[in-house]
Amino acid sequence: MEQTAQKNDALLILSQYKKIRRHSETICRPLEIEDYVVQPIADVSPPKWHLGHTTWFFETFILIPNFQGYKEFNPQYNFVFNSYYETVGARVVRTDRGNLSRPSVADIYAYRAYVDEQMEAYLNHHNDLSDELYAVLELGLNHEQQHQELLLTDIKYILGHNPLFPVYKEMEEVIVKREESPFIAMPEDIYEIGFNGTGFSFDNEYGRHKKYLEAFEIASSLVTNEEYLQFMEEGGYENFKYWHSEGWDWVTQQKAKAPLYWHSIDGKWQHYTLSGLQNIDPLDLVCHVNFYEASAFAAWKGMRLPTEEEWEASSSHFNWGERWEWTGSAYLPYPRYKKEAGAIGEYNGKFMVNQMVLRGASIATPQGHSRSSYRNFFHPKHQWQFSGIRLVK
Known part of the structure; x- marks a missing residue:
C-alpha cells in the first residue's frame, strides 16, 4: 500500500x-x-x-x-x-x-x-x-x-521601457468592486500567525505562533488611482515630511513624480500596461508603487501600512489578490525558524535583511500559488512588482 x-x-x-x-x-x-x-x-x-x-x-x-x-x-x-x-x-x-x-x-x-x-x-x-x-x-x-x-x-x-510601448497581448480588463464599508474593525486579541493546514508552503511561513495585536481598523479596499492622483496633485512627491529619510533620498535621486509606467502626455496621465499605453482609469487600483511611496501615501492620509501580522489576521474579512500589498514589517524569521541544510537552505533565509514584506497576491500570480500566509519580500525601492496599498488606522 x-x-x-x-x-x-x-x-x-x-x-x-x-x-x-x-x-x-x-x-x-x-x-x-x-x-x-x-x-x-x-x-x-x-x-x-x-x-x-x-x-x-x-x-x-x-x-x-x-x-x-x-x-x-x-x-x-x-x-x-x-x-x-x-x-x-x-x-x-x-x-x-x-x-x-x-x-x-x-x-x-x-x-x-x-x-x-x-x-x-x-x-x-x-x-x-x-x-x-x-x-x-x-x-x-x-x-x-x-x-x-x-x-x-x-x-x-x-x-x-521600449520607446514604442509595444503590446504584449490584449488583456481582459479586471473590474474591481470597492467594498461598501471602508474600514474593518479588528479587536484587540492574540492571533495565530503562520502557515496552518495541508499542502505546500515555503519555509519562511513555518513556525506558526501567537501574536498579540492591539485593536486596529484596516481598509476593506486598496487605494485607487484617483486617490493616488490626489496625493500627487497636492505635492506628495515634493514634501519631505511624508517620507522616510531613505525614501526622500530615493525621490530626490530618481526625480520621482509618479508610480512606475506613468507618463504625463499632453497634460494627461497615461500608463503602460501589458495591452500597451492606456489612459489612467481613476477607479482602478494603483499599481507599481514601492514601499517608500506606499508609506508616504499612508502618512499623507494620516494613516499607516498594516503590519504583516495585522494583514494576515484580518485577511479573511476582505478581498485580496489583485495587488501585492506592502506591509510595514521587515522580512525577518518567525520564531523557531530553521534554515535547511545545503543549497535548499539558501532559498529564503539568506534574504532576511533589508527587505520589506508584501502580502496577498497579484494579477500576475499563477493560479493556485497564493495563500494568506504567503510572505513575499522586496527591497523598499522596488516598483516593478504588481504592488499596491492598503491602509490601517
Missing part, C-alpha cells in the same frame, strides 16, 4: 509538473525573439534566462543526484543558470545575464524539452519517492511559479 501511494504521488506530481512547465512557455509565446534577451536593469532578468534557470533547478536538484545514468544537457549551464546558490558553484553575475547572446533561445527550449523528457521518464519509473525528494519536487514547481510571475513583471518592464 505504501508503494502504491508513493506511485500515485509520483504520477500526480508529474501531471502538475507538465501543466506548470507548459504555462511558463505560454507566458513567453507572445514575445518576439529579440524580447527574450533584453535586460534593462539588474533587477530584471531576460525571459530566456528565466526559462533556463527553472529548468536548471530540476536538472540540478532532481535528475543529477537521483536519476542513475543521467547525462547533463550541457555542463556549462550550471554556470549560466545558477542564480544565487553558493553551494552549487560559480555563476554568471546577475548584471551580465543580458550579455548572454548564447545559449540561443532555441538552445534553451531544447534544454527544457530534454529535461522535461528525462523528468517524465524518472517519475514514470520510480515509485520510491522519499518524503525529502517529494518536497524538493514541490519546491521546484512552486519555484517555477514564482518565476512565472517574475516573467510577467520582467516582460512588462522590458516592453514598458
Whole structure:
C-alpha cells in the first residue's frame, strides 16, 4: 500500500509538473525573439534566462543526484543558470545575464524539452519517492511559479521601457468592486500567525505562533488611482515630511513624480500596461508603487501600512489578490525558524535583511500559488512588482 501511494504521488506530481512547465512557455509565446534577451536593469532578468534557470533547478536538484545514468544537457549551464546558490558553484553575475547572446533561445527550449523528457521518464519509473525528494519536487514547481510571475513583471518592464510601448497581448480588463464599508474593525486579541493546514508552503511561513495585536481598523479596499492622483496633485512627491529619510533620498535621486509606467502626455496621465499605453482609469487600483511611496501615501492620509501580522489576521474579512500589498514589517524569521541544510537552505533565509514584506497576491500570480500566509519580500525601492496599498488606522 505504501508503494502504491508513493506511485500515485509520483504520477500526480508529474501531471502538475507538465501543466506548470507548459504555462511558463505560454507566458513567453507572445514575445518576439529579440524580447527574450533584453535586460534593462539588474533587477530584471531576460525571459530566456528565466526559462533556463527553472529548468536548471530540476536538472540540478532532481535528475543529477537521483536519476542513475543521467547525462547533463550541457555542463556549462550550471554556470549560466545558477542564480544565487553558493553551494552549487560559480555563476554568471546577475548584471551580465543580458550579455548572454548564447545559449540561443532555441538552445534553451531544447534544454527544457530534454529535461522535461528525462523528468517524465524518472517519475514514470520510480515509485520510491522519499518524503525529502517529494518536497524538493514541490519546491521546484512552486519555484517555477514564482518565476512565472517574475516573467510577467520582467516582460512588462522590458516592453514598458521600449520607446514604442509595444503590446504584449490584449488583456481582459479586471473590474474591481470597492467594498461598501471602508474600514474593518479588528479587536484587540492574540492571533495565530503562520502557515496552518495541508499542502505546500515555503519555509519562511513555518513556525506558526501567537501574536498579540492591539485593536486596529484596516481598509476593506486598496487605494485607487484617483486617490493616488490626489496625493500627487497636492505635492506628495515634493514634501519631505511624508517620507522616510531613505525614501526622500530615493525621490530626490530618481526625480520621482509618479508610480512606475506613468507618463504625463499632453497634460494627461497615461500608463503602460501589458495591452500597451492606456489612459489612467481613476477607479482602478494603483499599481507599481514601492514601499517608500506606499508609506508616504499612508502618512499623507494620516494613516499607516498594516503590519504583516495585522494583514494576515484580518485577511479573511476582505478581498485580496489583485495587488501585492506592502506591509510595514521587515522580512525577518518567525520564531523557531530553521534554515535547511545545503543549497535548499539558501532559498529564503539568506534574504532576511533589508527587505520589506508584501502580502496577498497579484494579477500576475499563477493560479493556485497564493495563500494568506504567503510572505513575499522586496527591497523598499522596488516598483516593478504588481504592488499596491492598503491602509490601517
